[in-house]
Amino acid sequence: VIDVRDLRRSFQLGDERVDALRGVNLRIAPGEYLAIVGPSGSGKSTLMNILGCLDTPTSGEYVLDGEPVQDLSDDALAEIRNRKIGFVFQSFNLLARATAVDNVALPLLYSGRSRSERREAALRALHRVGLGARTEHRPDQLSGGQRQRVAIARALVNQPVLLLADEPTGNLDQRTGAEIVALFEELHREGVTVVLVTHDHKLAERTGRQIEIVDGNIAADRRQAA
Amino acid sequence: VIDVRDLRRSFQLGDERVDALRGVNLRIAPGEYLAIVGPSGSGKSTLMNILGCLDTPTSGEYVLDGEPVQDLSDDALAEIRNRKIGFVFQSFNLLARATAVDNVALPLLYSGRSRSERREAALRALHRVGLGARTEHRPDQLSGGQRQRVAIARALVNQPVLLLADEPTGNLDQRTGAEIVALFEELHREGVTVVLVTHDHKLAERTGRQIEIVDGNIAADRRQAA
Numbered sequence: 111v112i113d114v115r116d117l118r119r120s121f122q123l124g125d126e127r128v129d130a131l132r133g134v135n136l137r138i139a140p141g142e143y144l145a146i147v148g149p150s151g152s153g154k155s156t157l158m159n160i161l162g163c164l165d166t167p168t169s170g171e172y173v174l175d176g177e178p179v180q181d182l183s184d185d186a187l188a189e190i191r192n193r194k195i196g197f198v199f200q201s202f203n204l205l206a207r208a209t210a211v212d213n214v215a216l217p218l219l220y221s222g223r224s225r226s227e228r229r230e231a232a233l234r235a236l237h238r239v240g241l242g243a244r245t246e247h248r249p250d251q252l253s254g255g256q257r258q259r260v261a262i263a264r265a266l267v268n269q270p271v272l273l274l275a276d277e278p279t280g281n282l283d284q285r286t287g288a289e290i291v292a293l294f295e296e297l298h299r300e301g302v303t304v305v306l307v308t309h310d311h312k313l314a315e316r317t318g319r320q321i322e323i324v325d326g327n328i329a330a331d332r333r334q335a336a
Numbered sequence: 337v338i339d340v341r342d343l344r345r346s347f348q349l350g351d352e353r354v355d356a357l358r359g360v361n362l363r364i365a366p367g368e369y370l371a372i373v374g375p376s377g378s379g380k381s382t383l384m385n386i387l388g389c390l391d392t393p394t395s396g397e398y399v400l401d402g403e404p405v406q407d408l409s410d411d412a413l414a415e416i417r418n419r420k421i422g423f424v425f426q427s428f429n430l431l432a433r434a435t436a437v438d439n440v441a442l443p444l445l446y447s448g449r450s451r452s453e454r455r456e457a458a459l460r461a462l463h464r465v466g467l468g469a470r471t472e473h474r475p476d477q478l479s480g481g482q483r484q485r486v487a488i489a490r491a492l493v494n495q496p497v498l499l500l501a502d503e504p505t506g507n508l509d510q511r512t513g514a515e516i517v518a519l520f521e522e523l524h525r526e527g528v529t530v531v532l533v534t535h536d537h538k539l540a541e542r543t544g545r546q547i548e549i550v551d552g553n554i555a556a557d558r559r560q561a562a
């Protein structure tokens with residue numbers, strides 16, 4: 111369960127201070143499926159990075175499964191990121207010199223599995239996102255939508271309990287995008303907590319809840335029968 | 337005017353050959369406004385890179401304003417890319433260590449303008465895409481949609497006659513995306529030839545013509561009163 115209280119995040123650039131998050135309050139129950147929407151620059155990715163334990167707030171609290179994240183050691187944080195959380199970055203963040211299968215296998219390095227088991231799991235994840243024919247390609251030998259799907263496969267391969275996906279269908283056509291959405295719905299049915307940032311209103315409305323962020327604040331938090 | 341005949345582009349990866357374009361035929365008249373659509377991995381970016389003189393075909397011809405592009409020297413190609421063409425990359429391709437304004441000013445380096453004139457033109461272009469308050473930020477200090485808009489501003493700053501934009505609204509919310517579309521329509525009215533790759537069907541239908549690419553071939557070429 112996610113419990114965020116009065117979360118603030120500011121960036122200092124010389125004399126300028128950008129207040130990206132200005133007191134966000136949010137509770138997400140286990141197994142929820144929700145969308146975060148809002149204008150470009152409103153703070154969505156900044157919030158996602160904090161939820162994913164990739165960034166720390168300037169002030170306020172983030173309690174994840176009963177543990178205040180700011181009290182955790184670097185090792186404990188790395189453990190959570192690796193075992194509990196799957197993160198799809200808005201700009202993918204793939205290793206340029208590794209193949210698709212090696213990129214996807216990366217989160218499994220500390221899972222205790224053998225090299226062939228890791229490769230097996232990575233290949234399955236790539237098949238699930240329709241990239242069975244592109245496993246040995248490096249990112250610069252893939253299309254934009256294919257890179258996006260490698261990033262998605264990598265986020266799923268360690269079977270996370272919390273999936274955070276920042277704009278996961280932005281580079282996908284209708285049909286491929288629909289396949290990815292079906293995959294997220296499947297994970298949701300399996301009990302994974304799924305949080306999507308999306309500019310696609312139709313996708314946002316397929317989730318059970320839409321949180322709208324404007325200028326670093328939650329402007330609306332709508333629930334509906336999905 | 338763009339005249340493409342039996343264009344093919346293959347990539348060799350070890351023993352595997354990927355035929356990204358398999359004999360594309362296409363004529364684009366000056367001042368047209370069109371969209372290229374199709375599934376992820378179908379060859380859209382590959383075609384755009386050839387149209388933008390950033391890549392050469394494996395076979396076939398590309399004649400741009402009466403000049404067969406394969407006969408042009410590297411210098412002549414660089415000149416065309418710099419003066420005639422504005423290119424928005426699907427993955428932005430911004431310089432990581434330069435500010436937004438310096439990124440946008442880059443195409444003006446050989447235009448004969450002074451440093452302050454280049455900065456002036458770059459600031460105007462950034463204002464036009466709504467980034468007046470982010471001119472001194474570097475790409476890692478910008479949101480995904482802001483980086484996308486810096487890439488768009490850079491493509492416009494040298495007043496190209498041919499604008500090639502690969503997924504220009506993929507990271508933008510409805511409203512910001514609509515502002516960018518309005519900008520493209522304005523350029524079209526000014527006589528610029530505008531070619532967009534987009535996964536957004538509503539945007540594709542606002543242009544005068546949709547070219548659908550499937551598996552490296554043109555599957556459909558539809559014109560309509562826009």
Ligand SMILES: Nc1ncnc2c1ncn2[C@@H]1O[C@H](COP(=O)(O)OP(=O)(O)OP(=O)(O)O)[C@@H](O)[C@H]1O
Pocket residue numbers: 121122123128129130148149150151152153154155156157200470473476477478479480481482507508509
């Ligand atoms: N490292 C940084 N330094 C300074 N400002 C930053 C930094 N990172 C982000 N910002 C600013 O913080 C604001 C929020 O950024 P964020 O990436 O969270 O937006 P977003 O809602 O994800 O936008 P988009 O929909 O365009 O991806 C933006 O205005 C951005 O310019």
Ligand SMILES: Nc1ncnc2c1ncn2[C@@H]1O[C@H](COP(=O)(O)OP(=O)(O)OP(=O)(O)O)[C@@H](O)[C@H]1O
Pocket residue numbers: 244247250251252253254255256281282283347348349354355356374375376377378379380381382383426
């Ligand atoms: N350098 C390369 N080496 C090998 N294959 C490549 C290379 N670049 C692209 N490809 C392959 O060529 C095909 C076409 O790629 P392209 O980038 O043109 O697709 P696209 O239509 O733009 O897709 P998307 O909508 O996902 O951006 C893809 O299947 C891709 O894997």
Ligand SMILES: [Mg+2]
Pocket residue numbers: 154155156200276479480481
């Ligand atoms: Mg973002």
Ligand SMILES: [Mg+2]
Pocket residue numbers: 253254255380381382426502
């Ligand atoms: Mg592409």
